[in-house]
Amino acid sequence: MRLSAATLHRLPASVARPGYPREAVTPGIVHLGLGAFHRAHQAVMTEAVLAAGGTRWGIVAASLRSPATRDALAPQDALYTVAVREGDDQRLQVIGAIRALHVAPEDPEALLRAMCHPAVRIVTLTVTEKAYCHDPATGALDEAHPEIRHDLAEPGRPRTAAGFLVEALRRRRAAGIAAFTVLCCDNLPANGHLLRRITSRLAALGDPGLGAWIADEVAFPCTMVDRIVPATTDEDRRRIAAGLGLRDAWPVVCEPYSQWVIEDRFPAGRPDWERAGATFTDDVAPFELMKLRMLNGAHSALAYLGYLAGHETVAEAASDPVFSAFLARLWHEIMPTVPAPRGVDLGDYAARLLDRFRNAALRHRTAQIAMDGSQKLPQRLLGTIRDALAAGRSFPCLALGVAGWMRYVAGVDERGRPIDVRDPLLPALQAASAPGLHDARAFASRLLGIEAVFGRDLPRDGRFRSAIEQALARLVGEGARAAVAALAGTAAAGPR
Numbered sequence: 001m002r003l004s005a006a007t008l009h010r011l012p013a014s015v016a017r018p019g020y021p022r023e024a025v026t027p028g029i030v031h032l033g034l035g036a037f038h039r040a041h042q043a044v045m046t047e048a049v050l051a052a053g054g055t056r057w058g059i060v061a062a063s064l065r066s067p068a069t070r071d072a073l074a075p076q077d078a079l080y081t082v083a084v085r086e087g088d089d090q091r092l093q094v095i096g097a098i099r100a101l102h103v104a105p106e107d108p109e110a111l112l113r114a115m116c117h118p119a120v121r122i123v124t125l126t127v128t129e130k131a132y133c134h135d136p137a138t139g140a141l142d143e144a145h146p147e148i149r150h151d152l153a154e155p156g157r158p159r160t161a162a163g164f165l166v167e168a169l170r171r172r173r174a175a176g177i178a179a180f181t182v183l184c185c186d187n188l189p190a191n192g193h194l195l196r197r198i199t200s201r202l203a204a205l206g207d208p209g210l211g212a213w214i215a216d217e218v219a220f221p222c223t224m225v226d227r228i229v230p231a232t233t234d235e236d237r238r239r240i241a242a243g244l245g246l247r248d249a250w251p252v253v254c255e256p257y258s259q260w261v262i263e264d265r266f267p268a269g270r271p272d273w274e275r276a277g278a279t280f281t282d283d284v285a286p287f288e289l290m291k292l293r294m295l296n297g298a299h300s301a302l303a304y305l306g307y308l309a310g311h312e313t314v315a316e317a318a319s320d321p322v323f324s325a326f327l328a329r330l331w332h333e334i335m336p337t338v339p340a341p342r343g344v345d346l347g348d349y350a351a352r353l354l355d356r357f358r359n360a361a362l363r364h365r366t367a368q369i370a371m372d373g374s375q376k377l378p379q380r381l382l383g384t385i386r387d388a389l390a391a392g393r394s395f396p397c398l399a400l401g402v403a404g405w406m407r408y409v410a411g412v413d414e415r416g417r418p419i420d421v422r423d424p425l426l427p428a429l430q431a432a433s434a435p436g437l438h439d440a441r442a443f444a445s446r447l448l449g450i451e452a453v454f455g456r457d458l459p460r461d462g463r464f465r466s467a468i469e470q471a472l473a474r475l476v477g478e479g480a481r482a483a484v485a486a487l488a489g490t491a492a493a494g495p496r
Contacts, residue, residue: 019051028058030180122183137453139194181265230254322485325488374452441472
């Protein structure tokens with residue numbers, strides 16, 4: 001029997017479920033990007049608000065691409081299960097915060113109507129880095145992007161997140177309805193500022209007045225979000241069904257840890273997310289920089305190098321003594337570039353990260369983290385390297401992380417098997433990889449020529465170029481595990 005409103009009463013007493021009348025909840029939030037992370041993070045925190053009586057903050061959730069999540073959740077009355085796992089423990093909670101589901105390509109007008117409803121005061125986003133249609137090296141809108149060109153030509157039928165924001169804000173302004181607050185929850189530096197820049201620029205290309213109004217009048221708070229949420233597997237579904245006594249077509253799995261730091265700028269009001277542990281502050285930047293560089297940067301380096309060394313999951317790689325020693329050195333390179341937020345000890349934070357990475361209850365695949373690397377590297381690794389260069393510090397572990405990405409996008413692993421490289425710049429990556437890896441210096445040079453990733457400054461810096469070329473040559477010549485071991489000061493021999 002399937003999870004739904006009609007079957008909630010069948011759940012075991014140990015499973016948490018909505019204790020409030022869902023029919024009394026009205027939508028105050030539209031969320032763009034109906035993926036696992038939102039359902040394990042912002043929706044869970046909003047569930048706590050609803051449970052405490054904040055019934056004006058239900059969520060209308062929309063996918064901008066695939067109907068798969070909508071198709072899974074619609075027969076379940078938008079209910080789904082969050083499985084919080086650590087070690088052998090599993091805690092189940094059924095979430096009821098989502099009140100309506102949309103698939104934007106099927107009916108963009110329905111989503112725009114939802115965004116224009118006067119009761120909606122916040123639009124949140126988790127659409128991944130590539131969906132912002134920007135240049136990762138500069139943060140500027142990619143005005144030549146095909147979908148941006150489409151949204152300029154047909155603003156009433158947008159395809160991009162920025163296009164939906166612009167058209168909904170245009171309609172609200174024309175109707176005299178107050179603007180909603182736009183809350184970006186993706187891993188981008190100064191994400192609120194970046195989204196304001198992209199959205200106002202897209203609007204200005206069609207209507208300079210609208211662009212100026214969005215830039216001046218619409219609130220785009222910055223945020224930092226943190227929770228490890230691997231992709232759901234069929235085995236996850238089976239284990240969760242056993243705990244529920246019901247079938248859930250698309251549950252989500254996550255770690256116990258959850259953090260949300262939010263700039264407190266909400267002219268139209270906001271939920272009491274503090275109730276669920278969110279932190280409101282005047283300055284998100286220190287938290288954001290710490291997380292982007294120490295968690296996300298280490299995650300990416302571990303993903304590429306761990307994958308190449310034969311580790312399927314983050315937990316496997318982080319539990320490998322060679323890789324854990326490498327992570328310690330990597331964090332030692334990163335920490336001088338990170339001003340610690342008030343009350344945070346960076347050494348303690350790094351130790352906590354290692355424990356989180358080693359959580360074997362989460363099968364967070366290295367290949368999942370490795371996706372879309374061209375969009376992630378600038379903020380996760382390259383910004384840190386720029387700061388190290390400016391301070392005159394060496395960065396061999398960071399360089400090996402970048403070289404790991406280069407070796408990964410070559411498309412063939414160390415055993416000669418194809419790698420399923422997924423990246424919005426795939427044609428450029430394939431062109432750079434076509435001549436092969438036999439000349440590591442030439443291969444690095446071709447990839448360093450991709451300005452959207454490396455900008456103009458880094459390829460011209462001899463220290464950077466030399467460090468990357470040496471790291472890549474070592475990876476190609478010795479293999480990932482041996483290269484990691486050499487930097488970590490440990491022996492590469494022994495079981496993985």
